[in-house]
Amino acid sequence: MSLVRLCLLMLLVLALAAIAAVALGETPLTWSQYVQALTQPGSPPGEVLWTIRAPRVAVAALVGAALGLAGATMQGLLRNPLADPGVLGVSAVSGLGAAIAISAGLAAIPGAIELSALVGALVAGGLVVTLAARFREPEVLILFGVALSAFGGALTALVFNLSPSPVATAEILAWLMGSVQNRDAMDALRALIPMAIGVALCLRAGDGLRMLTLGEEAARMSALPMARLRVYAVAGAALLTGAAVAAAGVIGFVGLAAPHLVRALVRDDPKRILWPSALAGALLLVVADLAARLIPTEQELKLGVVTALFGAPAFGLLAWRAARSWRS
Amino acid sequence: MSAIWTLDAVTARQGRKTVLEAASLRVVSGEVVGIVGPNGAGKTSLLRAGLGLLPLEAGQARLSGQPVTSLKPEARARLVGYLPQERRAAWNLPARMIAALGASDLSDTEADALARACLTRVGAGDLADRGVLDMSGGERARVLLARLLATRAPLLVADEPVAGLDPDAQLLTLDLLRAEAAGGAAVVVTLHDLGLAARACDRVVVVSQGRIVAEGAPREALSKDVLAQVFGLDGGLVETSAGLVLAARRV
Numbered sequence: 001m002s003l004v005r006l007c008l009l010m011l012l013v014l015a016l017a018a019i020a021a022v023a024l025g026e027t028p029l030t031w032s033q034y035v036q037a038l039t040q041p042g043s044p045p046g047e048v049l050w051t052i053r054a055p056r057v058a059v060a061a062l063v064g065a066a067l068g069l070a071g072a073t074m075q076g077l078l079r080n081p082l083a084d085p086g087v088l089g090v091s092a093v094s095g096l097g098a099a100i101a102i103s104a105g106l107a108a109i110p111g112a113i114e115l116s117a118l119v120g121a122l123v124a125g126g127l128v129v130t131l132a133a134r135f136r137e138p139e140v141l142i143l144f145g146v147a148l149s150a151f152g153g154a155l156t157a158l159v160f161n162l163s164p165s166p167v168a169t170a171e172i173l174a175w176l177m178g179s180v181q182n183r184d185a186m187d188a189l190r191a192l193i194p195m196a197i198g199v200a201l202c203l204r205a206g207d208g209l210r211m212l213t214l215g216e217e218a219a220r221m222s223a224l225p226m227a228r229l230r231v232y233a234v235a236g237a238a239l240l241t242g243a244a245v246a247a248a249g250v251i252g253f254v255g256l257a258a259p260h261l262v263r264a265l266v267r268d269d270p271k272r273i274l275w276p277s278a279l280a281g282a283l284l285l286v287v288a289d290l291a292a293r294l295i296p297t298e299q300e301l302k303l304g305v306v307t308a309l310f311g312a313p314a315f316g317l318l319a320w321r322a323a324r325s326w327r328s
Numbered sequence: 329m330s331a332i333w334t335l336d337a338v339t340a341r342q343g344r345k346t347v348l349e350a351a352s353l354r355v356v357s358g359e360v361v362g363i364v365g366p367n368g369a370g371k372t373s374l375l376r377a378g379l380g381l382l383p384l385e386a387g388q389a390r391l392s393g394q395p396v397t398s399l400k401p402e403a404r405a406r407l408v409g410y411l412p413q414e415r416r417a418a419w420n421l422p423a424r425m426i427a428a429l430g431a432s433d434l435s436d437t438e439a440d441a442l443a444r445a446c447l448t449r450v451g452a453g454d455l456a457d458r459g460v461l462d463m464s465g466g467e468r469a470r471v472l473l474a475r476l477l478a479t480r481a482p483l484l485v486a487d488e489p490v491a492g493l494d495p496d497a498q499l500l501t502l503d504l505l506r507a508e509a510a511g512g513a514a515v516v517v518t519l520h521d522l523g524l525a526a527r528a529c530d531r532v533v534v535v536s537q538g539r540i541v542a543e544g545a546p547r548e549a550l551s552k553d554v555l556a557q558v559f560g561l562d563g564g565l566v567e568t569s570a571g572l573v574l575a576a577r578r579v
Contacts, residue, residue: 079418207432210421210425210429211432212418213417213418213419213421213429214412214414214416214417214429214472214475215412215416215418217376217381217410217412218410218411218412218429220381220401221379221381221404221405221408221409221410222405223401223402223404223405223406223433224401225401226401267420267421267422267425267459268419268420268421268459269419269421269425270418
């Protein structure tokens with residue numbers, strides 16, 4: 001299947017999922033209410049569909065696409081199918097940024113938490129980019145990412161520890177679990193700008209990711225400006241991850257799983273996998289968010305909880321399969 | 329004839345260890361140069377230092393007269409194609425895409441056509457659509473050789489291109505590289521098999537403990553003394569109907 005055809009097909013499936021996600025939800029609507037929502041967007045059913053659900057679905061799709069693309073980029077750069085957007089520590093530091101903003105009582109200012117999360121992501125991303133420019137070995141980046149993640153986690157725990165009120169603590173916790181509840185069109189638009197830059201950077205790095213298939217030395221001797229492309233890949237993935245965390249909190253496993261869903265369809269190609277991974281990530285998150293809304297629980301399930309509940313066993317399965325192929 | 333690749337008293341370190349000391353080398357178009365030496369002697373370091381992959385402590389490495397470190401990747405890739413010893417592939421790309429990596433300067437369709445042609449030359453034409461991780465080590469080595477040929481560079485540098493291959497595949501690989509040299513390219517290969525080096529190379533460079541200790545036509549470079557001192561072998565090269573072979577036993 002050609003790449004264009006694959007993407008069009010995935011786009012179609014995503015569109016169907018998005019329609020289902022806008023149409024279905026906690027509040028069931030009758031046929032006449034659907035008709036009313038379509039004809040009179042300002043009516044109460046119209047409000048439910050267009051003001052509550054549609055922006056939420058849009059944010060879920062954007063965040064999923066960003067995580068899917070960031071995951072595929074990191075897997076290509078680190079030549080490791082188990083890498084994900086969080087591997088460089090960007091998610092953890094971005095989460096820390098949000099925690100600090102909430103704890104400082106900035107939640108009332110619209111966009112303040114998001115901005116703080118994005119700043120966290122940029123700080124972490126800057127550190128990682130500096131490091132990636134100096135060291136070429138994937139192992140160095142992964143180890144540094146582990147350290148940065150742990151440090152970000154520790155500082156977040158410190159924020160919890162010093163948090164003045166249990167309300168703020170609960171708020172931070174809820175935010176960190178990841179959700180696209182109560183998002184409006186502004187949230188989607190705000191996420192769009194850093195994401196667009198991230199997408200452009202990751203796509204530019206595509207040829208370099210493919211060249212890395214044969215290892216660092218072969219890539220360095222190729223005609224490609226690898227040093228620059230590596231920085232594009234790291235910066236792009238960091239921006240996408242940061243924007244995703246800013247928009248929806250920390251949502252695990254989508255960035256890991258999305259590339260795996262489409263890898264066989266592009267013959268393992270780290271360049272051609274980029275667009276399909278983004279679409280797969282969007283699809284995964286739209287469906288996961290729909291599941292979070294439809295699963296009947298007292299408290300609505302957090303999106304990050306749903307993806308982790310399904311994603312963690314899937315990760316185990318992947319690791320199992322990878323381990324078997326390493327042994328043979 | 330002007331040299332395409334020169335190393336001028338090159339010294340290089342890896343960590344704290346000096347892996348190459350005052351090594352000088354001159355390679356011209358049309359010749360096949362074999363670099364031999366015991367394990368850990370510095371054969372790979374010699375190539376890497378000369379290509380700018382290893383920072384130099386002293387000396388200068390030049391490609392077509394220009395310092396290798398001053399060349400942009402694109403200009404460097406036009407001058408030299410490199411086949412590293414490492415044959416691992418991170419992803420299971422089809423062979424034609426791996427071979428096409430050597431021709432990233434061409435459009436996708438041109439690169440694909442060239443990749444297929446190179447795969448056919450190395451006897452792997454029927455593997456074009458097979459994933460490289462689904463292949464045997466020998467098959468993958470052919471695909472990687474096809475990638476090297478696809479670079480069309482005037483200098484081809486191959487690190488252990490025949491390691492682990494069948495005798496037939498070893499000879500095919502060296503025949504193909506000789507054909508490139510006959511077509512005007514300069515070819516530099518590191519080899520472990522001294523007999524094979526003597527037969528396939530116009531010139532042999534012997535590396536020992538980071539130094540070039542002998543250099544010249546195979547019979548000169550691999551003299552009885554060098555064989556004894558560097559390789560611990562008692563014997564010499566013997567002319568046969570199939571070319572030079574090594575007849576030796578351990579000292």
